[in-house]
Amino acid sequence: MDKSRGQQLLTEAQKGRHEEFKSFARLEIEPFAEQWDREQRLPESVLAKLAKRGYLGCSLPREYDGQGWDTVTFGLLNEALGRGSSALTDVVTVQAMVSMVLLKWGTTEQKRKWLPPLAKGEMIGAFALTEPDAGSALQSLSTGFTKNSEGHALLLNGNKKWISCAQFAEVFLVFGILDQRSAACLVPRDTPGLHIEPISDLMGFRAAGLAQLHFHDMEVPTANLVGKPGFALSHVAPVGLHYGRISAACSALGLLRGCFEESITYAATRNIGDKTVGDLGMIRSLLARMGTDLRAGSLLCHNACCAEDDHLPDVFEKTLMAKYFTSRAAVGAASDAVQIRGASGCHGSSPVSRYYRDAKIMEIIEGTTQIHEDVLGKIFVDQAGRIAK
Amino acid sequence: MSTADEKGIKETVRGFILSSISIAKLDDDDNLFESGIVNSLFAVQLMTFIEKTFAIEVGMDDLDIENFKSLNATTAFVLQKNGHPNG
Numbered sequence: 001m002d003k004s005r006g007q008q009l010l011t012e013a014q015k016g017r018h019e020e021f022k023s024f025a026r027l028e029i030e031p032f033a034e035q036w037d038r039e040q041r042l043p044e045s046v047l048a049k050l051a052k053r054g055y056l057g058c059s060l061p062r063e064y065d066g067q068g069w070d071t072v073t074f075g076l077l078n079e080a081l082g083r084g085s086s087a088l089t090d091v092v093t094v095q096a097m098v099s100m101v102l103l104k105w106g107t108t109e110q111k112r113k114w115l116p117p118l119a120k121g122e123m124i125g126a127f128a129l130t131e132p133d134a135g136s137a138l139q140s141l142s143t144g145f146t147k148n149s150e151g152h153a154l155l156l157n158g159n160k161k162w163i164s165c166a167q168f169a170e171v172f173l174v175f176g177i178l179d180q181r182s183a184a185c186l187v188p189r190d191t192p193g194l195h196i197e198p199i200s201d202l203m204g205f206r207a208a209g210l211a212q213l214h215f216h217d218m219e220v221p222t223a224n225l226v227g228k229p230g231f232a233l234s235h236v237a238p239v240g241l242h243y244g245r246i247s248a249a250c251s252a253l254g255l256l257r258g259c260f261e262e263s264i265t266y267a268a269t270r271n272i273g274d275k276t277v278g279d280l281g282m283i284r285s286l287l288a289r290m291g292t293d294l295r296a297g298s299l300l301c302h303n304a305c306c307a308e309d310d311h312l313p314d315v316f317e318k319t320l321m322a323k324y325f326t327s328r329a330a331v332g333a334a335s336d337a338v339q340i341r342g343a344s345g346c347h348g349s350s351p352v353s354r355y356y357r358d359a360k361i362m363e364i365i366e367g368t369t370q371i372h373e374d375v376l377g378k379i380f381v382d383q384a385g386r387i388a389k
Numbered sequence: 390m391s392t393a394d395e396k397g398i399k400e401t402v403r404g405f406i407l408s409s410i411s412i413a414k415l416d417d418d419d420n421l422f423e424s425g426i427v428n429s430l431f432a433v434q435l436m437t438f439i440e441k442t443f444a445i446e447v448g449m450d451d452l453d454i455e456n457f458k459s460l461n462a463t464t465a466f467v468l469q470k471n472g473h474p475n476g
Contacts, residue, residue: 104448105448105449105452106449107449227449227452228449228452228453230452230454231452233429234429234432234433235429235432235433235436235452238429238430238432238433239433242433310441311437311440311441312437312441313405313409313434313435313437313438313441314434315437316430316433316434316437375430381411382409382410382411385411386407386408386411
Protein backbone atom coordinates (compact mmCIF):
# COMPACT_ATOMS: atom_id res chain seq x y z
CA MET A 1 0.00 0.00 0.00
CA ASP A 2 1.10 3.62 0.16
CA LYS A 3 4.79 3.44 0.91
CA SER A 4 5.22 6.44 3.18
CA ARG A 5 2.64 5.30 5.73
CA GLY A 6 1.47 1.78 5.03
CA GLN A 7 4.97 0.35 4.75
CA GLN A 8 5.59 1.00 8.45
CA LEU A 9 2.89 -1.54 9.17
CA LEU A 10 4.36 -4.22 6.91
CA THR A 11 6.78 -7.01 7.70
CA GLU A 12 10.04 -7.23 5.76
CA ALA A 13 8.62 -10.11 3.73
CA GLN A 14 5.49 -8.10 2.89
CA LYS A 15 7.57 -5.07 1.90
CA GLY A 16 9.72 -7.23 -0.36
CA ARG A 17 6.68 -8.77 -2.03
CA HIS A 18 5.14 -5.34 -2.60
CA GLU A 19 8.28 -4.13 -4.36
CA GLU A 20 8.19 -7.28 -6.51
CA PHE A 21 4.52 -6.67 -7.39
CA LYS A 22 5.10 -3.02 -8.25
CA SER A 23 8.08 -3.88 -10.41
CA PHE A 24 6.00 -6.47 -12.25
CA ALA A 25 3.25 -3.91 -12.79
CA ARG A 26 5.69 -1.29 -14.10
CA LEU A 27 7.33 -3.68 -16.56
CA GLU A 28 4.56 -6.06 -17.61
CA ILE A 29 1.28 -4.15 -17.15
CA GLU A 30 1.51 -0.36 -17.31
CA PRO A 31 3.14 -0.16 -20.80
CA PHE A 32 0.39 -2.36 -22.30
CA ALA A 33 -2.76 -1.50 -20.33
CA GLU A 34 -3.95 1.12 -22.82
CA GLN A 35 -3.68 -1.36 -25.68
CA TRP A 36 -5.62 -4.03 -23.76
CA ASP A 37 -8.29 -1.46 -22.98
CA ARG A 38 -8.50 -0.37 -26.62
CA GLU A 39 -8.63 -3.95 -27.93
CA GLN A 40 -11.02 -5.02 -25.13
CA ARG A 41 -9.07 -8.17 -24.39
CA LEU A 42 -6.23 -9.48 -22.24
CA PRO A 43 -3.53 -11.43 -24.08
CA GLU A 44 -2.96 -14.99 -22.94
CA SER A 45 0.68 -14.11 -22.37
CA VAL A 46 -0.05 -11.77 -19.45
CA LEU A 47 -2.37 -14.31 -17.83
CA ALA A 48 0.44 -16.85 -18.19
CA LYS A 49 2.81 -14.43 -16.44
CA LEU A 50 0.38 -14.02 -13.55
CA ALA A 51 0.10 -17.79 -13.33
CA LYS A 52 3.86 -18.38 -13.50
CA ARG A 53 4.44 -16.03 -10.57
CA GLY A 54 1.76 -17.74 -8.51
CA TYR A 55 -0.40 -14.63 -8.37
CA LEU A 56 -3.59 -16.46 -9.37
CA GLY A 57 -3.40 -18.82 -6.41
CA CYS A 58 -1.56 -16.67 -3.93
CA SER A 59 -4.11 -17.02 -1.08
CA LEU A 60 -4.59 -20.77 -1.40
CA PRO A 61 -2.64 -23.11 0.92
CA ARG A 62 0.47 -24.85 -0.37
CA GLU A 63 -1.23 -28.24 -0.04
CA TYR A 64 -3.34 -27.19 -3.03
CA ASP A 65 -0.34 -25.74 -4.91
CA GLY A 66 -1.09 -22.18 -3.80
CA GLN A 67 1.43 -19.72 -2.36
CA GLY A 68 -0.10 -19.59 1.14
CA TRP A 69 0.41 -15.82 1.35
CA ASP A 70 -1.40 -13.84 4.03
CA THR A 71 -4.23 -11.46 3.18
CA VAL A 72 -2.07 -8.37 3.68
CA THR A 73 0.19 -9.67 0.89
CA PHE A 74 -2.88 -10.47 -1.24
CA GLY A 75 -4.00 -6.85 -0.71
CA LEU A 76 -0.58 -5.53 -1.71
CA LEU A 77 -0.71 -7.60 -4.91
CA ASN A 78 -4.10 -6.15 -5.82
CA GLU A 79 -2.94 -2.63 -5.03
CA ALA A 80 0.14 -2.95 -7.24
CA LEU A 81 -1.75 -4.54 -10.13
CA GLY A 82 -4.60 -2.04 -9.71
CA ARG A 83 -2.13 0.79 -10.41
CA GLY A 84 -1.50 -0.79 -13.79
CA SER A 85 -4.81 -2.21 -14.97
CA SER A 86 -8.16 -2.61 -13.23
CA ALA A 87 -9.22 -5.10 -15.89
CA LEU A 88 -6.26 -7.40 -15.28
CA THR A 89 -6.67 -7.11 -11.51
CA ASP A 90 -10.28 -8.22 -11.97
CA VAL A 91 -8.94 -11.64 -13.01
CA VAL A 92 -7.14 -11.91 -9.66
CA THR A 93 -10.31 -10.75 -7.89
CA VAL A 94 -12.57 -13.33 -9.49
CA GLN A 95 -10.04 -16.15 -9.22
CA ALA A 96 -9.84 -15.51 -5.47
CA MET A 97 -13.63 -15.38 -5.14
CA VAL A 98 -14.09 -18.80 -6.73
CA SER A 99 -11.04 -20.35 -5.06
CA MET A 100 -11.83 -19.18 -1.53
CA VAL A 101 -15.44 -20.35 -1.79
CA LEU A 102 -14.19 -23.79 -2.80
CA LEU A 103 -11.59 -23.80 -0.02
CA LYS A 104 -14.27 -22.98 2.56
CA TRP A 105 -17.27 -24.94 1.31
CA GLY A 106 -15.97 -27.49 -1.19
CA THR A 107 -16.00 -31.22 -0.50
CA THR A 108 -12.66 -33.02 -0.17
CA GLU A 109 -13.08 -34.33 -3.71
CA GLN A 110 -13.96 -30.90 -5.10
CA LYS A 111 -10.91 -29.32 -3.45
CA ARG A 112 -8.59 -32.01 -4.80
CA LYS A 113 -10.01 -31.72 -8.30
CA TRP A 114 -10.43 -27.96 -8.76
CA LEU A 115 -8.10 -26.09 -6.41
CA PRO A 116 -4.67 -27.14 -7.81
CA PRO A 117 -5.43 -26.03 -11.40
CA LEU A 118 -6.98 -22.80 -10.08
CA ALA A 119 -3.96 -22.18 -7.83
CA LYS A 120 -1.51 -22.74 -10.66
CA GLY A 121 -3.52 -20.58 -13.04
CA GLU A 122 -4.00 -23.51 -15.40
CA MET A 123 -7.70 -22.77 -15.05
CA ILE A 124 -9.45 -19.41 -14.71
CA GLY A 125 -12.68 -19.28 -12.70
CA ALA A 126 -15.68 -16.97 -12.95
CA PHE A 127 -18.29 -16.10 -10.31
CA ALA A 128 -21.69 -16.35 -12.00
CA LEU A 129 -24.09 -14.66 -9.59
CA THR A 130 -25.61 -11.59 -11.26
CA GLU A 131 -28.60 -11.97 -13.57
CA PRO A 132 -30.33 -9.55 -15.95
CA ASP A 133 -33.02 -8.98 -13.28
CA ALA A 134 -31.00 -9.79 -10.14
CA GLY A 135 -28.09 -7.49 -9.37
CA SER A 136 -28.11 -6.02 -5.87
CA ALA A 137 -31.42 -7.85 -5.22
CA LEU A 138 -29.99 -11.36 -5.06
CA GLN A 139 -33.19 -12.80 -3.63
CA SER A 140 -34.61 -12.37 -7.15
CA LEU A 141 -32.34 -15.03 -8.69
CA SER A 142 -34.27 -17.03 -11.26
CA THR A 143 -31.69 -19.44 -12.72
CA GLY A 144 -33.31 -22.80 -12.08
CA PHE A 145 -31.61 -26.03 -10.96
CA THR A 146 -33.71 -29.20 -11.17
CA LYS A 147 -32.58 -32.72 -10.30
CA ASN A 148 -33.12 -35.45 -12.86
CA SER A 149 -35.21 -38.50 -11.98
CA GLU A 150 -32.18 -40.50 -10.79
CA GLY A 151 -30.94 -37.58 -8.67
CA HIS A 152 -27.41 -37.83 -10.06
CA ALA A 153 -27.55 -34.74 -12.25
CA LEU A 154 -28.82 -31.17 -12.22
CA LEU A 155 -30.51 -29.50 -15.15
CA LEU A 156 -29.78 -25.76 -15.35
CA ASN A 157 -31.89 -23.19 -17.17
CA GLY A 158 -31.52 -19.42 -17.04
CA ASN A 159 -29.24 -16.49 -17.78
CA LYS A 160 -26.37 -14.68 -16.07
CA LYS A 161 -25.12 -11.22 -17.02
CA TRP A 162 -22.10 -8.97 -16.37
CA ILE A 163 -19.92 -11.98 -15.46
CA SER A 164 -16.26 -10.94 -15.28
CA CYS A 165 -13.72 -13.17 -17.04
CA ALA A 166 -16.50 -15.27 -18.56
CA GLN A 167 -15.02 -14.84 -22.05
CA PHE A 168 -11.99 -16.94 -21.10
CA ALA A 169 -12.88 -18.76 -17.85
CA GLU A 170 -12.76 -22.55 -17.87
CA VAL A 171 -15.06 -23.07 -14.87
CA PHE A 172 -18.03 -21.11 -13.55
CA LEU A 173 -19.42 -21.04 -10.02
CA VAL A 174 -23.11 -20.64 -10.85
CA PHE A 175 -25.78 -19.59 -8.34
CA GLY A 176 -29.47 -20.43 -8.72
CA ILE A 177 -32.54 -21.94 -7.13
CA LEU A 178 -33.04 -25.65 -6.40
CA ASP A 179 -36.39 -26.72 -4.89
CA GLN A 180 -37.01 -23.11 -3.77
CA ARG A 181 -33.65 -23.00 -1.98
CA SER A 182 -30.54 -21.15 -3.11
CA ALA A 183 -27.80 -23.37 -4.51
CA ALA A 184 -24.37 -23.08 -6.13
CA CYS A 185 -22.61 -25.46 -8.50
CA LEU A 186 -19.48 -25.69 -10.61
CA VAL A 187 -19.96 -25.68 -14.37
CA PRO A 188 -17.07 -26.49 -16.74
CA ARG A 189 -16.91 -24.30 -19.84
CA ASP A 190 -17.32 -27.21 -22.23
CA THR A 191 -20.66 -28.34 -20.75
CA PRO A 192 -23.24 -28.87 -23.53
CA GLY A 193 -26.09 -26.37 -23.18
CA LEU A 194 -23.86 -23.48 -22.09
CA HIS A 195 -23.73 -20.54 -24.48
CA ILE A 196 -21.35 -17.64 -23.76
CA GLU A 197 -22.13 -14.24 -25.26
CA PRO A 198 -19.35 -11.62 -24.90
CA ILE A 199 -20.27 -8.13 -23.68
CA SER A 200 -18.29 -5.38 -25.37
CA ASP A 201 -18.08 -1.58 -25.30
CA LEU A 202 -18.28 -1.24 -21.53
CA MET A 203 -17.37 2.13 -20.07
CA GLY A 204 -14.56 0.63 -17.96
CA PHE A 205 -12.94 -2.75 -17.22
CA ARG A 206 -13.08 -3.15 -20.99
CA ALA A 207 -10.48 -5.93 -21.10
CA ALA A 208 -11.96 -7.96 -18.24
CA GLY A 209 -13.77 -10.35 -20.58
CA LEU A 210 -17.33 -9.82 -19.36
CA ALA A 211 -20.04 -12.00 -20.88
CA GLN A 212 -23.57 -13.23 -20.57
CA LEU A 213 -24.14 -16.92 -19.86
CA HIS A 214 -27.15 -18.75 -21.20
CA PHE A 215 -28.08 -22.19 -19.83
CA HIS A 216 -30.43 -24.35 -21.86
CA ASP A 217 -31.16 -27.75 -20.27
CA MET A 218 -27.51 -27.86 -19.26
CA GLU A 219 -26.70 -31.00 -17.29
CA VAL A 220 -24.06 -31.07 -14.53
CA PRO A 221 -23.40 -33.77 -11.91
CA THR A 222 -24.93 -33.18 -8.47
CA ALA A 223 -21.39 -33.81 -7.19
CA ASN A 224 -20.66 -30.29 -8.50
CA LEU A 225 -22.96 -28.66 -5.90
CA VAL A 226 -20.90 -26.40 -3.62
CA GLY A 227 -22.20 -26.15 -0.07
CA LYS A 228 -25.68 -27.34 0.79
CA PRO A 229 -28.83 -26.09 -0.94
CA GLY A 230 -30.39 -23.36 1.18
CA PHE A 231 -27.04 -21.79 2.10
CA ALA A 232 -25.78 -20.46 -1.22
CA LEU A 233 -26.87 -16.87 -0.57
CA SER A 234 -26.41 -16.83 3.21
CA HIS A 235 -22.99 -18.54 3.49
CA VAL A 236 -21.47 -19.52 0.12
CA ALA A 237 -21.77 -16.32 -1.93
CA PRO A 238 -20.82 -14.05 1.02
CA VAL A 239 -17.41 -15.77 1.31
CA GLY A 240 -16.69 -15.03 -2.36
CA LEU A 241 -18.09 -11.51 -2.25
CA HIS A 242 -16.04 -10.80 0.87
CA TYR A 243 -12.77 -11.76 -0.85
CA GLY A 244 -13.95 -9.84 -3.90
CA ARG A 245 -14.39 -6.75 -1.75
CA ILE A 246 -10.92 -7.07 -0.24
CA SER A 247 -9.48 -7.36 -3.74
CA ALA A 248 -11.60 -4.53 -5.19
CA ALA A 249 -10.83 -2.23 -2.25
CA CYS A 250 -7.09 -2.69 -2.77
CA SER A 251 -7.37 -2.49 -6.56
CA ALA A 252 -9.21 0.85 -6.21
CA LEU A 253 -6.44 1.97 -3.87
CA GLY A 254 -3.91 1.17 -6.61
CA LEU A 255 -5.94 3.18 -9.11
CA LEU A 256 -6.02 6.04 -6.61
CA ARG A 257 -2.23 5.86 -6.30
CA GLY A 258 -1.99 5.99 -10.08
CA CYS A 259 -4.09 9.16 -10.17
CA PHE A 260 -1.99 10.73 -7.42
CA GLU A 261 1.37 9.86 -8.95
CA GLU A 262 0.34 11.00 -12.44
CA SER A 263 -1.08 14.23 -11.02
CA ILE A 264 1.83 15.26 -8.81
CA THR A 265 4.30 14.54 -11.60
CA TYR A 266 2.29 16.64 -14.04
CA ALA A 267 1.79 19.41 -11.49
CA ALA A 268 5.51 19.60 -10.77
CA THR A 269 6.64 19.65 -14.41
CA ARG A 270 3.94 21.35 -16.47
CA ASN A 271 4.69 25.04 -16.89
CA ILE A 272 2.14 27.84 -17.07
CA GLY A 273 4.13 30.97 -17.84
CA ASP A 274 6.82 31.21 -15.19
CA LYS A 275 4.96 28.91 -12.82
CA THR A 276 4.11 25.23 -12.70
CA VAL A 277 0.61 23.78 -12.42
CA GLY A 278 1.55 22.77 -8.89
CA ASP A 279 2.08 26.41 -7.95
CA LEU A 280 -1.64 27.05 -8.34
CA GLY A 281 -3.58 26.93 -5.10
CA MET A 282 -6.66 25.39 -6.68
CA ILE A 283 -4.58 22.50 -8.03
CA ARG A 284 -2.94 22.06 -4.64
CA SER A 285 -6.40 21.65 -3.12
CA LEU A 286 -7.11 18.77 -5.47
CA LEU A 287 -3.74 17.17 -4.73
CA ALA A 288 -4.23 17.58 -0.99
CA ARG A 289 -7.52 15.70 -1.10
CA MET A 290 -6.09 13.00 -3.36
CA GLY A 291 -2.98 12.43 -1.25
CA THR A 292 -4.91 12.36 2.01
CA ASP A 293 -7.47 9.93 0.61
CA LEU A 294 -4.57 7.73 -0.50
CA ARG A 295 -3.16 7.55 3.02
CA ALA A 296 -6.57 7.00 4.61
CA GLY A 297 -7.52 4.32 2.08
CA SER A 298 -4.22 2.56 2.61
CA LEU A 299 -4.86 2.31 6.35
CA LEU A 300 -8.44 1.10 5.87
CA CYS A 301 -7.28 -1.60 3.45
CA HIS A 302 -4.48 -2.68 5.77
CA ASN A 303 -6.92 -2.78 8.68
CA ALA A 304 -9.32 -5.01 6.73
CA CYS A 305 -6.58 -7.36 5.51
CA CYS A 306 -5.17 -7.74 9.04
CA ALA A 307 -8.65 -8.51 10.39
CA GLU A 308 -8.97 -11.24 7.75
CA ASP A 309 -5.60 -12.70 8.71
CA ASP A 310 -6.64 -12.65 12.36
CA HIS A 311 -10.03 -14.17 11.45
CA LEU A 312 -11.89 -11.46 13.38
CA PRO A 313 -15.70 -11.33 13.12
CA ASP A 314 -15.62 -7.58 12.38
CA VAL A 315 -13.58 -8.22 9.23
CA PHE A 316 -16.75 -7.94 7.13
CA GLU A 317 -17.49 -4.47 8.49
CA LYS A 318 -13.88 -3.35 8.04
CA THR A 319 -13.80 -4.66 4.48
CA LEU A 320 -17.06 -2.90 3.62
CA MET A 321 -15.59 0.35 4.92
CA ALA A 322 -12.35 -0.09 2.98
CA LYS A 323 -14.12 -0.85 -0.30
CA TYR A 324 -16.67 1.93 0.24
CA PHE A 325 -13.94 4.46 0.90
CA THR A 326 -11.39 3.55 -1.77
CA SER A 327 -13.91 3.12 -4.59
CA ARG A 328 -15.48 6.52 -3.92
CA ALA A 329 -12.08 8.16 -3.42
CA ALA A 330 -10.87 6.62 -6.69
CA VAL A 331 -13.79 8.16 -8.58
CA GLY A 332 -13.03 11.57 -7.12
CA ALA A 333 -9.30 11.24 -7.70
CA ALA A 334 -9.74 10.11 -11.30
CA SER A 335 -12.04 13.04 -12.02
CA ASP A 336 -9.54 15.46 -10.48
CA ALA A 337 -6.61 13.82 -12.29
CA VAL A 338 -8.34 14.45 -15.62
CA GLN A 339 -9.15 18.00 -14.56
CA ILE A 340 -5.54 18.72 -13.58
CA ARG A 341 -4.25 17.55 -16.96
CA GLY A 342 -6.91 19.39 -18.94
CA ALA A 343 -7.35 18.30 -22.56
CA SER A 344 -4.47 15.81 -22.44
CA GLY A 345 -6.25 14.00 -19.60
CA CYS A 346 -9.18 13.33 -21.90
CA HIS A 347 -7.05 11.40 -24.39
CA GLY A 348 -6.00 7.74 -24.39
CA SER A 349 -2.35 8.74 -24.40
CA SER A 350 -2.72 9.51 -20.70
CA PRO A 351 -3.69 6.70 -18.30
CA VAL A 352 -5.93 9.04 -16.32
CA SER A 353 -8.64 8.89 -18.99
CA ARG A 354 -8.77 5.10 -18.47
CA TYR A 355 -8.62 5.54 -14.70
CA TYR A 356 -11.65 7.84 -14.97
CA ARG A 357 -13.69 5.17 -16.75
CA ASP A 358 -12.45 2.24 -14.63
CA ALA A 359 -12.96 4.05 -11.32
CA LYS A 360 -16.71 4.28 -11.79
CA ILE A 361 -16.93 0.51 -12.18
CA MET A 362 -15.25 0.18 -8.76
CA GLU A 363 -18.32 1.76 -7.18
CA ILE A 364 -20.53 -0.96 -8.67
CA ILE A 365 -18.67 -4.28 -8.42
CA GLU A 366 -18.94 -6.52 -5.32
CA GLY A 367 -21.79 -4.39 -3.97
CA THR A 368 -22.69 -0.87 -5.04
CA THR A 369 -21.83 2.20 -2.99
CA GLN A 370 -25.48 2.43 -1.99
CA ILE A 371 -25.56 -1.19 -0.73
CA HIS A 372 -22.43 -0.45 1.31
CA GLU A 373 -24.09 2.67 2.75
CA ASP A 374 -27.22 0.73 3.64
CA VAL A 375 -25.31 -2.03 5.45
CA LEU A 376 -22.74 0.24 7.14
CA GLY A 377 -25.40 2.78 8.12
CA LYS A 378 -27.42 0.03 9.81
CA ILE A 379 -24.31 -1.24 11.63
CA PHE A 380 -23.58 2.25 12.98
CA VAL A 381 -27.19 2.88 14.04
CA ASP A 382 -27.31 -0.51 15.78
CA GLN A 383 -24.08 0.30 17.60
CA ALA A 384 -25.53 3.61 18.77
CA GLY A 385 -28.69 1.83 19.93
CA ARG A 386 -26.66 -0.61 22.00
CA ILE A 387 -24.66 2.21 23.57
CA ALA A 388 -27.88 4.07 24.44
CA LYS A 389 -29.17 1.01 26.29
CA MET B 390 -16.73 -30.98 29.07
CA SER B 391 -18.53 -29.83 32.20
CA THR B 392 -21.77 -27.94 32.71
CA ALA B 393 -19.61 -24.93 33.50
CA ASP B 394 -18.00 -25.24 30.04
CA GLU B 395 -21.43 -25.37 28.43
CA LYS B 396 -22.57 -22.31 30.35
CA GLY B 397 -19.38 -20.48 29.42
CA ILE B 398 -19.85 -21.21 25.72
CA LYS B 399 -23.49 -20.09 25.86
CA GLU B 400 -22.72 -16.82 27.61
CA THR B 401 -19.82 -16.09 25.26
CA VAL B 402 -22.06 -16.58 22.23
CA ARG B 403 -24.89 -14.60 23.87
CA GLY B 404 -22.50 -11.72 24.47
CA PHE B 405 -21.39 -11.72 20.84
CA ILE B 406 -24.93 -11.81 19.49
CA LEU B 407 -26.15 -9.04 21.78
CA SER B 408 -23.16 -6.92 20.75
CA SER B 409 -23.83 -7.56 17.07
CA ILE B 410 -27.56 -7.08 16.60
CA SER B 411 -29.99 -4.60 18.05
CA ILE B 412 -32.08 -6.61 20.52
CA ALA B 413 -32.50 -6.04 24.26
CA LYS B 414 -32.38 -9.68 25.37
CA LEU B 415 -31.95 -13.15 23.96
CA ASP B 416 -33.43 -16.28 25.49
CA ASP B 417 -31.74 -19.64 25.06
CA ASP B 418 -34.25 -20.98 22.53
CA ASP B 419 -35.12 -17.78 20.65
CA ASN B 420 -34.92 -18.55 16.94
CA LEU B 421 -32.48 -16.06 15.43
CA PHE B 422 -33.29 -16.73 11.82
CA GLU B 423 -37.08 -16.96 12.03
CA SER B 424 -37.28 -13.70 13.95
CA GLY B 425 -36.03 -11.74 10.94
CA ILE B 426 -33.61 -9.76 13.12
CA VAL B 427 -30.48 -11.06 11.42
CA ASN B 428 -29.18 -10.90 7.85
CA SER B 429 -26.62 -12.84 5.82
CA LEU B 430 -23.82 -10.58 7.07
CA PHE B 431 -24.62 -11.67 10.62
CA ALA B 432 -24.70 -15.33 9.56
CA VAL B 433 -21.09 -15.24 8.37
CA GLN B 434 -20.04 -13.03 11.30
CA LEU B 435 -21.47 -15.56 13.78
CA MET B 436 -19.72 -18.38 11.94
CA THR B 437 -16.40 -16.52 12.01
CA PHE B 438 -16.81 -15.70 15.70
CA ILE B 439 -17.47 -19.33 16.59
CA GLU B 440 -14.49 -20.52 14.55
CA LYS B 441 -12.16 -17.94 16.08
CA THR B 442 -13.35 -18.17 19.69
CA PHE B 443 -13.66 -21.93 20.01
CA ALA B 444 -10.89 -22.93 17.57
CA ILE B 445 -13.17 -25.01 15.38
CA GLU B 446 -13.80 -25.00 11.65
CA VAL B 447 -17.28 -24.81 10.20
CA GLY B 448 -17.33 -26.85 7.02
CA MET B 449 -19.76 -27.96 4.37
CA ASP B 450 -21.16 -30.80 6.49
CA ASP B 451 -22.00 -28.32 9.28
CA LEU B 452 -24.23 -26.19 7.04
CA ASP B 453 -27.47 -26.91 8.86
CA ILE B 454 -29.74 -24.22 10.25
CA GLU B 455 -30.32 -26.48 13.27
CA ASN B 456 -26.71 -25.80 14.29
CA PHE B 457 -27.10 -22.04 14.49
CA LYS B 458 -30.80 -21.26 14.98
CA SER B 459 -30.57 -20.42 18.69
CA LEU B 460 -28.18 -20.09 21.61
CA ASN B 461 -28.88 -23.62 22.76
CA ALA B 462 -28.36 -24.97 19.23
CA THR B 463 -25.08 -23.11 18.75
CA THR B 464 -23.79 -24.22 22.16
CA ALA B 465 -24.61 -27.85 21.35
CA PHE B 466 -22.87 -27.48 17.99
CA VAL B 467 -19.68 -26.12 19.59
CA LEU B 468 -19.70 -28.92 22.17
CA GLN B 469 -20.19 -31.53 19.47
CA LYS B 470 -17.36 -30.09 17.33
CA ASN B 471 -15.11 -30.25 20.39
CA GLY B 472 -15.89 -33.91 20.82
CA HIS B 473 -18.34 -33.69 23.70
CA PRO B 474 -20.66 -36.76 23.53
CA ASN B 475 -23.76 -34.81 24.61
CA GLY B 476 -23.16 -32.02 22.14
